[in-house]
Amino acid sequence: MEVLQLLISGISQGCVYGLIAMGFVLIYKATEMVNFAQGDMMMLGAYLAYTWINIAGMPFVLGVVATIVSLAIVGVLIERILLRPMIGEPPFAVLMITIGLGFMLRAFAGAVWGTETKAVSNPFSGNVIRLGDISIGYENMAIILGTVILCALLFAFFRFTRLGIAMQAASQNQLAAYYVGIPVKRIYSLVWAMSAALAAVAGVLVAPISLVEPVMGFIGVKAFAAAIVGGFGSLPGAIIGGLIVGIAEQFAGLYLPPGFADTTAYAILLIMLFLRPEGLFATMQKKKV
Amino acid sequence: MRFVLKTRYQQDINLFLHNGQRFWYALLALSVLAAPWFLDRFFLGELSLVFIYAIAGIGLMLLVGYTGLVSLGHAAFLAIGAYTHTWCLQRGVPLPLSILFAGLLSAVAGIMIGRPTLRMTGIYLAIATLAFAIVVEQLIAHWESVTGGYRGIVVPKPELFGYSLSGSWPFYYLCLACVTGCLFLALNLLRSPTGRALAAIRDSEISAQSMGINLANAKSTAFAISAAFTGVAGALFAHKLGYLSPDAFTLLTSIQLLLMVVVGGLGSLHGVFFGAIFIVLLPQLLAISRDLLPAAVAQLPGLEPGVFGLILVLVLIYEPLGMYGRWLKIRQYFSEFPLYRKSTHKRQKSYLRTERVR
Numbered sequence: 284m285e286v287l288q289l290l291i292s293g294i295s296q297g298c299v300y301g302l303i304a305m306g307f308v309l310i311y312k313a314t315e316m317v318n319f320a321q322g323d324m325m326m327l328g329a330y331l332a333y334t335w336i337n338i339a340g341m342p343f344v345l346g347v348v349a350t351i352v353s354l355a356i357v358g359v360l361i362e363r364i365l366l367r368p369m370i371g372e373p374p375f376a377v378l379m380i381t382i383g384l385g386f387m388l389r390a391f392a393g394a395v396w397g398t399e400t401k402a403v404s405n406p407f408s409g410n411v412i413r414l415g416d417i418s419i420g421y422e423n424m425a426i427i428l429g430t431v432i433l434c435a436l437l438f439a440f441f442r443f444t445r446l447g448i449a450m451q452a453a454s455q456n457q458l459a460a461y462y463v464g465i466p467v468k469r470i471y472s473l474v475w476a477m478s479a480a481l482a483a484v485a486g487v488l489v490a491p492i493s494l495v496e497p498v499m500g501f502i503g504v505k506a507f508a509a510a511i512v513g514g515f516g517s518l519p520g521a522i523i524g525g526l527i528v529g530i531a532e533q534f535a536g537l538y539l540p541p542g543f544a545d546t547t548a549y550a551i552l553l554i555m556l557f558l559r560p561e562g563l564f565a566t567m568q569k570k571k572v
Numbered sequence: 573m574r575f576v577l578k579t580r581y582q583q584d585i586n587l588f589l590h591n592g593q594r595f596w597y598a599l600l601a602l603s604v605l606a607a608p609w610f611l612d613r614f615f616l617g618e619l620s621l622v623f624i625y626a627i628a629g630i631g632l633m634l635l636v637g638y639t640g641l642v643s644l645g646h647a648a649f650l651a652i653g654a655y656t657h658t659w660c661l662q663r664g665v666p667l668p669l670s671i672l673f674a675g676l677l678s679a680v681a682g683i684m685i686g687r688p689t690l691r692m693t694g695i696y697l698a699i700a701t702l703a704f705a706i707v708v709e710q711l712i713a714h715w716e717s718v719t720g721g722y723r724g725i726v727v728p729k730p731e732l733f734g735y736s737l738s739g740s741w742p743f744y745y746l747c748l749a750c751v752t753g754c755l756f757l758a759l760n761l762l763r764s765p766t767g768r769a770l771a772a773i774r775d776s777e778i779s780a781q782s783m784g785i786n787l788a789n790a791k792s793t794a795f796a797i798s799a800a801f802t803g804v805a806g807a808l809f810a811h812k813l814g815y816l817s818p819d820a821f822t823l824l825t826s827i828q829l830l831l832m833v834v835v836g837g838l839g840s841l842h843g844v845f846f847g848a849i850f851i852v853l854l855p856q857l858l859a860i861s862r863d864l865l866p867a868a869v870a871q872l873p874g875l876e877p878g879v880f881g882l883i884l885v886l887v888l889i890y891e892p893l894g895m896y897g898r899w900l901k902i903r904q905y906f907s908e909f910p911l912y913r914k915s916t917h918k919r920q921k922s923y924l925r926t927e928r929v930r
Binding site for chain 1: 636640642644685688689695696698699700702703704706707710714827830834875877878879880881882883884885888889892919921922923
């Protein structure tokens with residue numbers, strides 16, 4: 284029973300990683316950029332939820348919608364101000380821009396909301412489903428459900444909609460995408476809005492099980508591990524990578540000496556890079572001339 | 573403008589292009605040598621710190637600026653160097669050997685982490701080094717028999733042939749000697765075939781490969797050398813800190829090192845020194861500006877990392893060649909005075925093409 288209980292909490296934690304990892308993958312899939320600040324975007328989402336729900340006193344659902352919209356606007360602004368001038372620059376320059384962005388967001392959150400931890404009021408906390416000996420918190424259920432739904436939606440979006448396919452085209456060959464009439468720049472803004480919206484959902488879902496504080500974005504680094512395990516650029520891969528990391532972490536916390544739980548994600552990442560660097564669901568292939 | 577008439581191939585790889593350069597570098601060397609006579613203890617300490625950062629920066633510059641690989645985990649090599657050095661000193665290994673060991677062990681760690689990840693694109697390497705840095709940080713925190721964990725360990729005072737080097741003068745000269753040595757190593761490396769191969773890899777991996785460069789070997793070499801320099805810097809850094817604990821080598825330290833090479837100017841060793849001066853001055857400037865700013869702004873928590881991030885972003889957007897690039901432009905403006913055109917330095921943009929299949 285203990286194992287099953289651990290598995291459930293591992294899955295819910297893994298879904299959190301998966302959610303953030305999906306944000307990475309989304310931006311990577313559509314712009315070939317790596318957004319290092321995705322975890323910090325999620326942190327900002329949690330703070331915005333706190334602002335709308337606890338300070339402005341909105342009902343939960345309305346507050347969530349407001350969070351998603353406001354963070355999407357922030358995402359577009361970030362793209363316009365910071366990333367737009369960097370189109371056509373080497374990828375590592377963009378990577379470093381987003382690292383800088385992460386630091387700025389953290390400092391901003393600390394400045395606006397203070398460094399003491401906050402809690403977002405929500406309808407999930409405290410309620411528990413019991414299945415035999417196992418108990419699952421509503422908040423964990425919400426995370427798992429939310430992740431599954433979002434993953435399916437995004438997968439369908441990239442597979443079936445014109446816009447999704449245009450996004451893939453824009454990332455695969457910018458020039459060719461311009462030639463066939465895809466508004467690449469507008470697509471980039473849209474992708475950032477989408478990934479910010481995803482981060483907002485992640486922030487809202489994570490807020491009940493984690494403390495809302497400026498450094499909560501560090502979870503993004505573990506999500507990064509998840510994204511790489513799954514194979515960067517694959518949406519189902521992101522979720523599966525997240526699950527692997529989340530479950531392994533829970534078991535390491537129980538069976539291994541203290542200190543290992545925190546490094547499990549990175550250990551898995553390193554092992555993965557040694558064994559199969561392209562990830563479980565490979566989307567990369569060797570460049571040909 | 574000065575034109576150098578090249579009559580021998582040797583002139584292409586000379587350290588100094590012309591006598592003007594020889595004069596100015598000699599003047600710089602003299603003033604740095606004489607610094608203890610006209611600087612007080614505080615500034616001498618800061619200058620030593622500049623040299624230490626510069627050594628680490630040379631290492632990182634070889635990797636980021638010359639090979640085009642990004643490492644987000646150089647704090648780990650700094651830590652490995654610092655702890656190895658301390659461990660050796662505690663067991664009575666003489667100082668020069670101990671510094672050498674620190675560099676060597678870092679290099680070995682660099683190869684171990686670099687070799688498998690170098691097959692992938694730059695971003696993977698960045699992530700792998702980041703993960704490596706976090707694992708190393710945790711390792712230091714929990715391997716108490718060697719590192720002392722969070723309690724930390726005291727670094728033995730530096731000694732050479734029975735003379736103590738812990739005063740501000742002798743330590744300054746120790747750092748100066750190390751930075752000069754590292755600088756010459758790096759300069760010689762860069763004008764050797766290995767160094768040229770690294771630059772070729774930065775500019776285009778495919779064309780480098782078709783010129784017969786073994787990518788994996790060259791990249792591993794770059795990574796090992798970079799880690800070795802950073803390890804040496806770590807050894808000196810240990811003395812500067814005097815007391816080692818894991819929170820001296822966090823992600824922020826890695827980012828700080830990266831900030832140093834980016835702000836200084838990617839792809840130039842001058843940039844390393846500009847960047848090092850910047851990194852050392854920045855906290856002082858922030859401390860001063862805290863007094864000037866209104867209390868509500870000055871007391872903000874996490875102001876320093878935020879400012880770091882802001883500067884990183886601004887430099888990357890507006891001056892990707894950093895302080896050294898700006899200096900070159902200013903110099904060119906005056907040397908070509910009425911004829912300078914802004915478009916000379918227009919950045920070349922490229923269209924993106926992916927290597928993904930779906």
